[in-house]
Amino acid sequence: MKAELISIGDEILIGQVVNTNAAFLAEELNKLGIAVVRITTIADKAENIPAVLEEASTRAELVLTTGGLGPTSDDVTKYCLAEYFNSRVSLNPEVLERIKVFIHARGGIVNDKNAGQAMLPDNCEVLPNRSGTAQGMWFSKDNITYVALPGVPYEMKEIFQNELAPRLRRRFILPVIHHETVLTSGISESAMAKLIEEWEARLPSNISLAYLPSPGILRLRLSGTDNKPDRLLEEMRTELKKLEAVIGPYIFGYNEDRLEEITGNMLRKKGLTLSLAESCTGGKIGELITSVPGASDYFKGGIIAYSNEIKSDQLGVSPATIETYGAVSREVVHEMAAGALIRLKSDYSVAVTGVAGPAGGTDRKPVGTTWIAIAAGDKITSKVYHFGEHRGRNIQKAAITALFMLKKELEGNR
C-alpha cells in the first residue's frame, strides 16, 4: 500500500516550523508496512487543496493530510474537504458534546470558535481527538482513503496511535517491511562504500541499503520487504552477519542506540566510574554523557582544562611537558588522563586535547589534530586523529570518537 502525506501550513513554507509531523507519520506508516511515496507541503489556501488531493490520489491509495483544522479563520482545510467529497458541513451533536466536556474539564468556556469544531462533513467517519477540539476525519472515494488530522503534533500523534493505526491494520492487508540500522564510527561514507562494495552489490533485490552520515557517525540502514515475515527476518539476519564480518570494528550499535548510552550501560553493569579531562571539546563529552538519565550512577565529573594553567593546576600536567611537546601531544593527553583518574578517583578516564580551529593550527599540527586517551588503572591507550577544518564538527567528532574508544577499552579490544 502506498501513501502520500500532505502537510498544510504556511509556517512550514516560511521555515518557521520544521515538519516533524511528516517524519512521525512516515516512520509510523512504514512500521505498518505502508510506504510513503511523497510528502507535499502547501499553504493553507482553499485553491491549493483540491488539486493536491487529486494528484496524490493518482499515485497512492492512502492520502493523509495534517494541519488546517484549527478553530481560527485561516484554517480552511475542512471546507475544502467537504467540497471535494461533495459533502455538507453540519453540526455533529456527539462531537459537540465531547468538545464541551473537554473544555469544561479544563475550566474553560465553550465559545463559538470551539463549537464550530463540531461542524463536520456529513460523509466522514470522525476520528475522535482526546487532547484537543479539532477532530480527525476519514473519507473514502473511488477506492482511495483520505484522512485529515490536525497539525498540532501531540493531537495528531494521539489520533494516529489510538484511532487511525488500528483502523489501518484492521481494514487493509499490509505487507511486511523490516528495517535494521547499523551504527558505525571511525570511517567516512566513501571509505565505507568502498569497503562494502561487494556485499552491497550482492544484496538480494528485496533488501535495500541507505547511508546516513552525521559528524563522527555513519548509519547504514537496511530495509527489506517480503510477504513472509519469518523468511524476511532470517534473510536480514544473514545479510547483517555478512556485513558485520566486513565492518565489525566500526560498529558501535544498532537502530536507536546512542553511544553515550551504550558506554554508560557498560560502565553501570561493570560497576565502574568515569571521569573526564576535556580541553578542545570544552565540555561536549560531559554534555553527551549527562544527557542520559541516571548518568550519576557511573559519571563522577570532569575537568574542562581549556587553559594550560588548568591542565597543570587541576590535572597535574607538568608545565615542562607542555613546554616540550605542546598542549596537543601524546605526552600531555597521557598526563591529562592520568590526572583525571587520580584526582577525580574514577576507574576510567577519558582525555582529549586538540586544535579545534579555525586558528591555532601549525604545519606539524594542523587544525583538526586531536589526541584522545583512555586511562584505567595504570594502563593508558591513546591515539591521534586528524578530523577536519570545521570547529563545530571537529568538537563533535572528537567527542564521539572518544566515546567509541572508551567503548572499545571497556570491551577489552583496541
Add this chain to the structure above:
Amino acid sequence: MKAELISIGDEILIGQVVNTNAAFLAEELNKLGIAVVRITTIADKAENIPAVLEEASTRAELVLTTGGLGPTSDDVTKYCLAEYFNSRVSLNPEVLERIKVFIHARGGIVNDKNAGQAMLPDNCEVLPNRSGTAQGMWFSKDNITYVALPGVPYEMKEIFQNELAPRLRRRFILPVIHHETVLTSGISESAMAKLIEEWEARLPSNISLAYLPSPGILRLRLSGTDNKPDRLLEEMRTELKKLEAVIGPYIFGYNEDRLEEITGNMLRKKGLTLSLAESCTGGKIGELITSVPGASDYFKGGIIAYSNEIKSDQLGVSPATIETYGAVSREVVHEMAAGALIRLKSDYSVAVTGVAGPAGGTDRKPVGTTWIAIAAGDKITSKVYHFGEHRGRNIQKAAITALFMLKKELEGNR
C-alpha cells in the same frame, strides 16, 4: 519570485530524518524575498525526478533540489538532471582537482567514488562545495532556474550562503523585505504575547511579527515589506524602539547574535576571565562557550562537579553544607561559584546545580528546580529557577539562563 523545494531522499520518506534542510532553505529564501510555495519530498529514484521538476516548473521560477548527490550508488539525482537538461555527464578537471586537494588535506586517498563526484553535467554552472565533494549545480531552462544542492546539511548550507544566495541576489530583482529579529530570554511565549499585545495590535500592515521559541530563548522576528528601502528601515527602527521600551530587560541580542558570543566578547573587551562549576548541566555551558572561536582569550576552564564528592574535592564545597541544605540549594551553588573562582583563578565564575530529571525530584525540589550563581571578586549573585519536566530542555534552559545572568552581571545590572 516563487520557489519550490524538492527534497530527494528515502530517509525522509521513512521518517528516519526530519527535513531540516527544507526549513533552512524556506527561511533563507524568504529573507531574500523569494516565496516558497511548495515543498515536495520524493524518493531517490530515477523515475520520479523528471516529473517532479516538470510539475514544479509550472508553478515556480526557481526550483531547488536537495539530496541525491552523494558518492554512493543510491544517489541518482545527478544523472536524472543531466538527462532532463539534455546534457552529457563528463569529467570536470577543475572540480576533480578541488576534490583531490580536499581529500588530501584530510589525509585521505582519492578513490573512484570520490573522483566520480567530478563527473558533472556539461551545461550546469558548478556551485563549489568547500566542505565536501558533492558539488552544487545551477541550470537554466525556459526561463526557469533549477539548482541542485547536496543533502548533507552543513554542505548544503555552506553552498547556499557562499554561492547560491549571492547569485540569486545578483541575477534577480527581488522585492525589498527586511527582517529584524529580537532575541529574548527569561519569558514564555504566552507571557510575551500578553506583554506586547498592544504594540502588536498597532503594527503597520506592512510589518508582520513571528514568535520563534526554542528552549531558553524566544526570538521575535519582524518582517517588513515596502518598495522604498529607506522608509522601510525607518519604520522598522521606530517599531523596534517601541518594542524595546516594553521588553528591554528580556532582550539579549539581535538577529544572528549568540549569547555565548556576546558574553565572550564582553569578557574579552574588559580583559576578564571566566570559569565554570557545572553540576546538572554536565558540561553544556562549557560546550556553548567553547563553540565560539577564540574562547581561550577569556575562558580558563571548569569543573564538571556531577558527584557530591567532586563538588567537595575539586570545588571545596563543604560536605556539611551538602548534608544540611542538599546539593540543589543556594548554599551549595554559592560555594561552587566561590570554589571555581578561587581554584581556577578567574575574574568571574558561573555555577549551576539542579534537578534535571526525570528522577531525583522531591515535593520541595521538583524536577526542573535549578540554582544558578555568578561570582566575581567577593560578590555572588544567585537565583533559583523552576524550568520543566523534560531533562534535555532543562539542561538547555539552565545553560542559556546562566549565560543570560552572566551577561547582566557583566553589564552591572541585576
